[in-house]
Amino acid sequence: MAQRVTIKDNWGEQRLFEGRIYFTAVIAAILAVALIGRLSYLQIVRFDYYTELSQGNHVRIEPLPAARGVIYDRNGAVLAENRPAYQLELIREQVGGEKALRATLDQLVRLKLLDGEEIPDLLRTIRSRREFDTVPLRLRLSDEEIARFALRRFEFRGVDIRTRLARYYPNGELAVHALGYVAAIAEQDLQRIDRAAYAGTSLIGKLGVEAAYEGPLHGQNGAREMLVNAQGRSVDNLSKLVPQLRTTVPRPGTNLVLSIDLEVQKVAEQAILNQRGAIVAIDPRNGDVIALASRPGFDPNFFGRGLTRAEFAALNNNIDRPLFNRALRGTYPPGSTIKPVVALAALSNGVMVPEDSRFCRGYYTLPGSSHRFRDWKPKGHGSVDMVHAIAQSCDVYFYGVAAALGPDRLAETLGKFGLGSITGIDISGEKSGLLPSPAWKRTAFKRAELKTWFPGETVIFGIGQGFLLATPLQMAHLAGVVANRGTSFAPRLVTALRDPVTQKLTPVAPKPLPSVTAEAAQWQTIIDGMFAVTHGGTASRSAAGAEYSIAGKTGTAQVFGIAQGEKYNEKDIGERLRDHAWFIAFAPVEEPRIAIAVLVENGRTGSGTAAPLARLVMDAYLMRKFPPPPGAVVVAAAAAPAAPAATGDE
C-alpha cells in the first residue's frame, strides 16, 4: 500500500495476521465443541432430570376431596350426609386496590354478612394469599344471608358465593353421642393420619362413628393436575403445552349402615329431653345398638361450621355437660339393677336355692355387729323367696346373699356379665367402670387402712352400692346377656358397609363374647324374678297394658351416703344430690328382641322415673307405637328440673 511502506513489512504482517486468524478459529472451534458438550450434557444426559423439574414447575396438583361416606340408620334414614354449603369468597385481584378492598369489606359488614371485628384478621389472611387466590370470608351462609347478598350482588366485584360439600346432620342433636361429629383437622390429628391422603380434606371425624370409621368414611381423595405459570396462576387455556394432564377421580367414602333405629332413638332422646341421663337399647341377639341416647346433647353441625371460642366454651363449661357421653363414659353405682345377677351368682355357686326364704324386718345386721343395713322399705318385706326378693327389690335378702357368697365370687360373676371392663362397642371412649374386690382394694389404695376389705362392703356390694360403678352401656349389655341366658355379643353400631360405587352391601358379622354359663333353671329363676318386677313388683305400673311381656329391674344409685339413723328427705337436699334412677329391662321375655338400660341422673327412683321411659322406647321398637310428638322443637340443653310423677318406692 501507499503509506510509509518503508517502515512496514506488509508481507510479514499478512503472515502474522493469518496465523492469528487461524489461531482464533481453532479457539472458536474448541469453544463450539465445549458448547455442544454442554448441550449434550443438559439435553441428553440430564434430560430426564430436567424434564421432571420442568414438569414440577408448571404442573400443580390440586386435590379433589372425596365425598365423605353417608351414614344411614337401620331403616335407611340418613343420619349424616354431605350437603352443599354456601360460602362467601373473595378474589382480591377482581376486587381492585387497597381502597376498593376495604370498601368491599365494609359494605359486607353493613349487610351484616361479616362481623366488623373480623376485618383485621380477614385483611391479614387476604394479604397473605396470592391476589388471584380465592379466600373464604364466611363458611355456611344461611338461606336468609344468601338472599341478602343476592339482592346486592351487583354492587360487588370479586366477591361471590360458592358451593362446597359440607357434612350435614339432618337430625341435629339426635344420636350425636353415637355418631360423633366432624371438625377441622387439628394438630394432634395430623400425627395419626397420612398427610398426603388428606391433602384437600378439611374435616375429620372426632368422636363416635365418625371417628371410629374415619378410614372407610373418608374415601380416597383424587387430584387434578393443573397447568400453572411462573406466578402460580392456572392457565388451562394453554393446555396444549402439556397434553397429558392427569386427573384421578376421587373415590367417595364408604357408606355406613348403623344399627340405630332413628325413630326409636328419637323416642329415647325425647324421653330424657330436658334431663341428664342416658338410654341404651341393644338387640340381645347380635349386639346391635338400637338406640344410644345421652342427654343433654349438642348439634354436631356446629363443629363442621366452626365454633367460635366463646361457643365452644359455652358448650364445654355448661354445668349439664352436653359434650359428655353419659351412655359410654358416665359411671354410676348400678344399685339394685344387679340383684338378678347377684341371685344368679348365688344359684350357680350353690349358695342358695330359689325357694330359700328370708325374713325381712327392714334391716340387716352382720353377726357380732350392731350396725343396721337398712332396707329401702323401713317396715320390711316380711318373708321373701328369691323371685319375690327380686320383684320387690328386697335389700335385706341380698345383703344376706352377698354375705353368704363373699365378695370374690360376687365380683367374678358380675365380671362375666361385663362389669369392670369395656363392652367392646365399635366406637371409642368407653369407660370400664369399676368392679371392686378385696384384691382390687389392696392395689388401688396407698393408705393401709383403706386397703382392707370390710365385711360391710360385701353386704352393700350385694345391692350394687359401694365402689361398684357401671356405665349405662354396660348395664344394657348386662340386661342383654340375661335376656339371652348367657349368650353375649359386643354391642355394635355399624352393621354393614355399603360400597358407594357398586352399592354392594357388606354386612359386618356380630362379635360374640364368652358366654355366661348357668343351668337353664337358674336362668329361669332370675328371669322369673325380673318378670315379677313388672308384674306386681316395683315396676308394675310402668309395664301395665303392655302388649308384650317385660322383664326388668329397677335401681337407685345413691349420690351421697346417709348417716346412720338419719332419714332420707329429698326435700332437704339439692336437686343434684338426689339419687340417680336406673331401670334395666328386656322384652319380649319369651324371645327377647330388645334389652335396655335407662339412667336418669338425680331421677330419684328407678320405678318412678326410669322405668316409664324404658317402656316408651320398647313400645316404639316392638310395637312401632310412638308417643305424641312434643310441641316444642329440640332446643339446646337447658337444665330443667326433672318432674317425675311417682311415689318414692323400691
Next chain:
Amino acid sequence: MAGDFGLRTFGSLGWRTRMLSKLRLDGPLVVGLALIALYGQIVLYSASGESLRRVLDGSARILLGGIAMITVAQIKPSLLRRSAPWLFALGIVLLIIVDAIGYVGKGAQRWLDLGFVRFQPSEIMKLAVPMTAAWYLHERRLPPGVITTAGVLGIVLLPAGLTILQPDLGTGLLIIIGGGLVLILAGLQVRIMLLAAVLAGAGAWVGWEFLHDYQRNRVLMFLNPELDPLGAGYHSIQSAIAIGSGGVFGRGWLHGSQGQLDFLPERSTDFIYAVVGEEFGMVGAVILLLLYLFVLGRALYLALQTQNTFARLLSGSIALTFIVYVFINMGMVSGLMPVVGVPLPLFSYGGTSAVTLLTGFGILMSLYSHRKLVA
C-alpha cells in the same frame, strides 16, 4: 487469488451475483446472516408469547440494520479510516453525557433520548473502538511494541471504563474484547498477552471492590446457582431446565412450557437461546451454532482477503467480536458462564445491537469489496 469465491462460483445466478457485487455485498455472508435473522424471528414469535407486534418490531430493527449494512458497505475504507478518531471522540462525549445524566438522576443510565430515537452510545463504541484501534495501528510497525500497545489500551479502556460506570459491565467488557482482539490480530506478543491475563486477574480482584451488588451477585450465583433458587440463581436454573427438558428434538415450536409460562426470565432477549433449546432441542440449538460458525468462517475468509493493516485488523476484529458475543451468550444461557447481559447477535429482541452488528458487517463488506483486484 481465490477472492472471487463469493462472486463467481454461482455462475447460474449471474444476475443476482451481479446485483450483489454492485451493492458491494458478499452473497454467502448475507445468506448466513439472513438465515440467522429469520430463525430468530421464528423463535421470537414463540418467546414473545405469540406477539406479532414484537416480531414486526424485531424485523423492523433487522431491516434497519440491513439498510445500515448496505449503506456502510458503499463507504470507501479510507473514509472509514479517517473518520474513526472523530467517531471515537463523539462516542466519548456522548458516554460522558450519559454518565453525567445517570449521576444526576442517581440511577443506571444507558440510553440517550434524542426525542425521535433512543440509543445507547456504548453501542457506537462497539464499532468506534476497534475502528480507532485499527486506525492507530495502521500507521505503526507491527507487531506492536510496548508504547504502541499502551496507546491501544488507552483507546480501549477509556470508553470501556465510562461504559462500566453507567453501569453496564457486559457492554464494557465487550468493548474491551473488541479492542483487545484488534491487538491480538495485530500480533501482540504471547508473553504480553500472558502478562495482560495476569493483570486482568488482578484487575478483576480490584474491580470486585467496585462492582455493584447486583453485579457481584451475578458472579456469585454463577459459582453456585442452587444457593438461592428464587433469587440470583433463578435465571441460571430456569435456563438449564428449559434447555435440558428440550432433549434432542425439542418440545416443538410454541410448546416449551418454561418459556411459554414465564418460568424463563428474559426469554425474548438475553435468554432466547434457552427457548431454542427447549422448543427445538439439541438439533435446533446446534443448527443455530453452526449458522453462527458459518458466518464466522465466511467473515474470517473475507478478512483474510483484505489488503492493508486497517482493513485486516478491523474486519478480523468485527468477525471475532461477533462470535465472542455468541459464545458469551450461549455460554451464559447454558450455564458455562456467569450471567452477563449480552444478547445473542441478530436473535435477541430489542436494543440497538442488531443495527450495530449489521453496520459492522457492512464495514467488513466495504473493506472486502473495495480491495484492489490486482494480484
